[in-house]
Amino acid sequence: MSRIKTLQSLFKRNRRPGDIVFAWAALCFSVFLLSQLADQTIWKNGGKLFAQPRFWPAVSLWGMVVFSAFHLIGAALSPRIHGRWSEVWLWVTSLEYAFWFIVYAAVVPYLGYLPTTIIFAMTLTLRVGYRSFTAITFAIASAIVIVLLFKTFLQVKLPAGRFYEYLPDGIRQIMLTYF
């Protein structure tokens, strides 16, 4: 009995709530990818095994399946930790910020880097709960500093906003090049 217990102890880990959900998801994902191996890779007749285009996907996916299966066994053998679904809900709530980020990236080529960054910094600061004038001012100032640093000074490759085309002649060129 103690031997079985000790074997169990080898699989136990210091876990956090939600581990088993991740373990199941990882196993399902790995098995799905492995099931696509024949479809998504090609076996070249006559070629050596190690040079096959299928070789490394097969090695890594079998590895993923085996490791995720053991990870799941480990999670299943460890005592349950409460708060599993509230943890999963927190993961889901992060999608909101993922959405914010994608919207920001989608708007920049139209509205331009400087205006989008200022608007984004301001609204997101309000969204995460800061209401004070100081916080909003800091957000706007930080947005301007970021734009100045990366676009104006370091000349990082970012598209000029289409909106800038409608600006008056004097400002247009400066905005297109530096902001």
Added chain:
Amino acid sequence: MENIFSGLELLARWDVILALLVGSIGGVIIGAIPGVGPAVAIAILLPATFSLDPIVGLTVLLGIYGSSMYGGAIPAVLINTPGTAVNALTSYDGYPMTKRGEAHRAVSLAYSASFWGGIFGILCLILLSPVLAWIAPMFGSREIFLAALLGIILVILAHRGQIFAAGLLAMFGIFLQTVGLDAVTYTQRYTFGYSFLSSGVNLIVVVLGLFALSQAFFLLTAPDSTPDAKPVSGRLGAGVKELLKHKRVASVASGFGVFLGMIPGTGEFTAQFMSYTYAQKTSKTPDEFGKGSPEGLIASEAANNAVPAAAMIPLLALGIPGEALTAMMLSVFYVHNVIPGPQLFQNNIDLVYGLYFALIALNVIVVIFLLFSTNLLTKVIRIPTRFLGVMILLLSFVGVYSLRNSLTDCMIATVFGVLGLILKRLNLPIVPIILGMVLGGIMEVKLRSALPRLKTPFDMIDRPIAAIIFALIILVFVIHARTLVKEWRAYKPDNDSKLQDTQMR
């Protein structure tokens, strides 16, 4: 000697000096803010450095890497929150000192020990250079393949208690680098008919998602908090004298840092724990450890600061990164068509020496900066965490979008950001994914190029270096199996005695 001078010449340029200042001071500030580590900063700045000269770009990144741990010691000592993950042990002894009213002593000891470790690491790197230049050309395709394989194995096994998860994530990394058009056979792999997957999954996009975006999501979804660090009063130079009383601990800890920093997959954590344990075992006052022992603080800080220089050894000599930050730096080399590895020491030795001198200079700059601005940094620490999340999100955009101006990249980075958040929340490691991607790519290429010269599998290990690396791989497995058996045996009496205890009662 000529090479040393040309290395110095590389540094004597205004843009390199500026990069050095920005990197080292920026690194200290980033390290001092809990919630932003060097990985986040390097990931964000990576694409911006592509347009710079290799020495300029690498100096900025190296500056951040080498100096962040100096900064990370400040919140570890003052508010018991490590600024970077590797300062965790510093808080064990640093914070009790602060509670005793000795904050300035703890901070100055941390700086001095960090400086000792940093310089020790660089000196080792410089002394080892001739040896590296001699050994590196002996590494052919099969040796580099085996070294990368050893790296993967070590990355997995180094995550004690999380080996299956680390294995899963390392394998996922290897899988990710196979996605797209196979460069040799021109066949599609796991593209599912989507054209954006044909060019593969970009390492920088994954890095930005896993390190930067995930950190933003992590901070934004957690309750807001404002770390409160009190200003430090007292002479900050006092630690230097005290450090000299503990030269042995500082040197051995730095030695651990150098040795473990060179081995892929182990790095700062293992070095810290080993040197802390060593310091405690050999101390005259072992009971003081964890209650404000100067030796504990020195052991931890000297060990982690010796790692960055040592981590450059496998990167420069073999092109094999040992951890996530050097993996990111590898991409800077590639972008500039400077391929780290045996040829680097023959063709670009001035760059190598330039980097060594940059490392020395950054340690000096950082210490001088910290002696005068520690109290300023205690104010920076107070940035509320959610506001920090907003800023990281803004900065991540520059990193991802400037790469190829692609919205698809942003979406892929976001997916990895959410994955990174889940891993962080579950306390699972992110590094194996990155190392899996980089080392997996190296393994595939090197195994293919070694194949024409192999008639039997044993030809793989018929050269001395290859045989040594293979023996190391076997040794690693044997040691791991031995540890497992030991733990299993050690657990039994404990279990039984508890059982007996309950029966006795």
